Amino acid sequence: MADRIIILGAGESGTGAALLADSKGFEVYLSDSGAIASKYKAKLDKANIHYEEGGHDYSKWVGAVLMVKSPGIPPQADPIKWCKKNNIPVIGEIEWGARFTNKPIIGITGTNGKTTTTLLTHHLVKSGGLNYALTGNVGKSFAEAVIENEKYDGYVIEVSSFQLDDIVEFKPKIAVLLNVTPDHLDRYDNSMELYLSSKMRIVANMDKNDHFIANISDEYTAKGVKEVKEKVNLITLGANDTDINIDVRENEINFNLDKRNFTVKSDDLPVKGPHNMINAGAAIAAAIKSGVSETDIRKGLDSFENAPHRLQLITEINGASYVNDSKATNVEAVYYALKSFDNPIIWIAGGVDKGNDYEMILPLVKEKVKALICMGTDNKKLVDAFGDHVRTFDTGSLKKAMAVAYAEARPGDIVLLSPACASFDLFKNYEDRGNQFIEAINNLKEEVSDD
Numbered sequence: 001m002a003d004r005i006i007i008l009g010a011g012e013s014g015t016g017a018a019l020l021a022d023s024k025g026f027e028v029y030l031s032d033s034g035a036i037a038s039k040y041k042a043k044l045d046k047a048n049i050h051y052e053e054g055g056h057d058y059s060k061w062v063g064a065v066l067m068v069k070s071p072g073i074p075p076q077a078d079p080i081k082w083c084k085k086n087n088i089p090v091i092g093e094i095e096w097g098a099r100f101t102n103k104p105i106i107g108i109t110g111t112n113g114k115t116t117t118t119l120l121t122h123h124l125v126k127s128g129g130l131n132y133a134l135t136g137n138v139g140k141s142f143a144e145a146v147i148e149n150e151k152y153d154g155y156v157i158e159v160s161s162f163q164l165d166d167i168v169e170f171k172p173k174i175a176v177l178l179n180v181t182p183d184h185l186d187r188y189d190n191s192m193e194l195y196l197s198s199k200m201r202i203v204a205n206m207d208k209n210d211h212f213i214a215n216i217s218d219e220y221t222a223k224g225v226k227e228v229k230e231k232v233n234l235i236t237l238g239a240n241d242t243d244i245n246i247d248v249r250e251n252e253i254n255f256n257l258d259k260r261n262f263t264v265k266s267d268d269l270p271v272k273g274p275h276n277m278i279n280a281g282a283a284i285a286a287a288i289k290s291g292v293s294e295t296d297i298r299k300g301l302d303s304f305e306n307a308p309h310r311l312q313l314i315t316e317i318n319g320a321s322y323v324n325d326s327k328a329t330n331v332e333a334v335y336y337a338l339k340s341f342d343n344p345i346i347w348i349a350g351g352v353d354k355g356n357d358y359e360m361i362l363p364l365v366k367e368k369v370k371a372l373i374c375m376g377t378d379n380k381k382l383v384d385a386f387g388d389h390v391r392t393f394d395t396g397s398l399k400k401a402m403a404v405a406y407a408e409a410r411p412g413d414i415v416l417l418s419p420a421c422a423s424f425d426l427f428k429n430y431e432d433r434g435n436q437f438i439e440a441i442n443n444l445k446e447e448v449s450d451d
Helices: 012-023 038-046 078-085 093-098 114-127 142-146 192-203 219-228 274-289 294-303 331-339 358-368 380-386 398-408 430-450
Strands: 004-008 027-032 050-053 066-069 090-092 105-109 132-136 154-158 174-177 211-215 233-238 246-248 252-257 260-265 312-317 320-324 345-349 369-374 391-394 414-417
Touching: 004 012, 004 078, 012 027, 012 038, 012 066, 012 093, 012 142, 066 078, 066 093, 078 090, 090 093, 093 142, 105 114, 105 192, 105 274, 114 132, 114 154, 114 274, 114 294, 132 142, 142 154, 174 192, 174 274, 192 219, 211 219, 211 274, 219 233, 233 274, 246 274, 252 274, 260 274, 260 294, 274 294, 274 331, 312 430, 320 430, 331 345, 331 358, 345 398, 358 369, 358 380, 369 380, 369 398, 380 391, 391 398, 398 430, 414 430
Parallel strands: 004 027, 004 066, 027 050, 066 090, 105 154, 105 174, 132 154, 174 211, 211 233, 233 246, 320 414, 345 369, 345 414, 369 391
Antiparallel strands: 246 252, 252 260, 312 320
16 A cells, blocks of 8 residues: 655645655545645546645644644644654655756745846856756646656756745755845744744755855855855855955956856846846856856856746836836845846835835935825835835825825936835735836826826
8 A cells, every 4th residue: 555645735846746746646535624626636636636625634644654744833833742742754746856856956045035046047058058947936836847857857946945945855956045034033933043944954964076156245145154164065145245256246247166267247148136146146156057158158148037926017107117126025125136236216115014124225216206105905014114214105005105106206207116115915916016006007097008
C-alpha cells in the first residue's frame, strides 16, 4: 500500500505539491479549511486526488508519513500542531519539490524586488539557450514544474521567507538576497533579527560549490552575509566598496565575474529606478554564473518586459505621466519609487497599514512630492505623518483620489500610485488595485479626449 501524504492548503503551491505526490505514486489527501478555487479543483479532479474543503477531518490523516503545507499557513496552526503531536513531519512545497530534482536551482528572495529580479533572471537564462522553469511565487509552483523534471535544464524560483521557514534540505546552486526591510513582522514577533534569520535560510544547505549573490548595500543583508561568507562562494553587490565583485553605481553596473569584464549602463536596462540597478545586477550575475554569454545577456536586456504593477508607466494625460506601482505595499518600496523620478510627484497612497514607520521617507517626500492623496478607508496615520509638510488630501476611494489627482496634475508631473500599504480595505489584492487604477486612468483619458 502506498504511503499517505497530507497536503495542507489548496492554492498554487498546495495543488502543485499534491500533483507531484500523486505522480510519484503516493496516496494523496489534500485538506483546506476554506473553499477551494474551481481551477484547482479541476486539476485535482483530473488526477483523482482526494480532497476536502471547509475544514479538516483528522481521522483521514491517520497513518500519514508526511505533511506538505502551503507557505501562508503559520506554524502555530492547529493542523500543524496535530501533525507534530502525531509525529508526522511537516515540510513546505519547495522542500518537497527539491527532493525530486538534481537540476540546478536559482533561488531569489528579499523583501522588495523579488518578482522583477526573478522574471529578469529567467528571461536572461532563457535568452542564453537554457530551458529553466519559472516557478515559486511567480509562474507555476515549483513542485508542479518538477513533475516534468526531465524537460528542464534547471529552475528559477522566487522564494518568500514563509517558504524558507519550511525547508530542510533545499539547496540552490545560486541564491540571491536582495534586501531585508520591515515587512511581515507580525509573523516574526516584530523582530527584524528573526525575519533576517528566515531570509538567510536560503543558504542553510549551500557550500563552496554554490554561489550566494547578496546586496551588501542593504543593512540587514550585510549583517547576514557576515555570518555565512566563509561557507559559500560569495558574490556581493554594492557601491564604492573595496571588496565587492559587482560595482553598482548610479548610472552603471560593472561586472568582473568568471574573467569577464563588462559594463551595463542604466540606460540599457529594461527596468528603471536606483533599486532596479541592484535587481538587474543580481539577475545578470546569476545568468553569468549559469553560463550565459555577455552577448546573450545584452540581447535579453533588450527584449525583457517587466511584470505589471511595478513602476508601470500607463499613459500621459495633458502632459502628466500616470504610473502604476501598486505592488509597493511597504515603505521601503515607496522610497525606491520616489527616488526613481526627478519631476514633481502627486503621490497616491493608503490602504491597510502594516505597522509602517514613515519617518524614513519624510525627507524624500518633502523634496519630491507636491501633493499626497490618501485613498484608504483609514488615512489618519498618513495624514499625521505628512499633513504638515505637503499638501494632503484625505479621500476614501479610488474614484475620488483620481479626481483630485487630475485636478492637481500639471504638465511634467508624475501621478504615482505607490500605496505603502496592503490593499484589502478597498480591493481584493494589489493586482486588483493596480488594474482598477489603470482602468480609471484609461477612462479619464477618454473623457479628456471627448472634451
